[in-house]
Amino acid sequence: MSSVLSQxxxxxxxxxxxxxxxxAEEAGEVPVGAVVVLENEIIGSGWNQPISRxxxxxxxxxxxxxxxxxxxxxxxxxxTTLYVTLEPCAMCVGAMLHAxxxxxxxxxxxxxxxxxxxxxxxxxxxxLNHRIIYQGGILAAESGVLLANFFKKKR
Numbered sequence: 114m115s116s117v118l119s120q121x122x123x124x125x126x127x128x129x130x131x132x133x134x135x136x137a138e139e140a141g142e143v144p145v146g147a148v149v150v151l152e153n154e155i156i157g158s159g160w161n162q163p164i165s166r167x168x169x170x171x172x173x174x175x176x177x178x179x180x181x182x183x184x185x186x187x188x189x190x191x192x193t194t195l196y197v198t199l200e201p202c203a204m205c206v207g208a209m210l211h212a213x214x215x216x217x218x219x220x221x222x223x224x225x226x227x228x229x230x231x232x233x234x235x236x237x238x239x240x241l242n243h244r245i246i247y248q249g250g251i252l253a254a255e256s257g258v259l260l261a262n263f264f265k266k267k268r
Contacts, residue, residue: 123218126150126196127252130220133160133173134198134259140165144259147173147197149181149190149214156193157181173197174205178212189213198256200227200249206235210243217247220256 126148133146137160149157159176163169174197182188194216195209200223209217222231229236229247236245 122153123196123248123251126155126194127198127218127220127256129155129158130173130196130198131252131255131259133158134256137161137173138259138263144263145173145197145199147177147195149177149193149195151181151185151190151193156184156190170204172202172205173199174201175208178208178214182212191215194218198252199223199260200229200231202226203228203233203235206233209245210236210241213243214245217245218251219247219249220251221253221260222249 129148130146134144137146138144142161142164146160147158148155157177157180159173159180161173162171162176174195177195178190181190181193190212193214195214196218198220200219200221201209206228217229219229224231226232230249236247
């Protein structure tokens with residue numbers, strides 16, 4: 114039963130991330146959104162902003178982690194879950210490891226730069242001193258449609 118409850122809350126939080134992804138799209142950015150959740154409360158949020166910020170590190174996950182760290186007054190974010198609409202890249206996975214998040218839930222898989230399972234499997238490396246539990250494919254179709262439509266309009 115707790116697995117069902119977890120799945121229900123996962124979809125709730127991913128829907129929040131999808132709302133943020135739509136903000137990115139409205140700004141002409143790749144539609145990716147992310148939220149950091151602790152004890153059933155959003156403590157950090159972000160959406161892709163590398164173009165508007167002229168910052169190659171301004172991915173949704175990085176912005177959400179920075180927001181959460183500021184709100185918590187600590188760069189470590191233990192016992193948190195990061196929800197993001199797209200499988201994170203290598204940079205974002207590295208930031209999650211440094212932040213010590215406990216869990217990652219993502220929507221669409223990224224066959225070009227995904228660093229959780231699609232291209233790399235960084236979180237499964239045996240030599241890491243921190244483990245992040247992860248689950249992908251939650252609301253993948255909904256997240257994927259946002260991305261597909263965005264890139265279709267760009268072409």
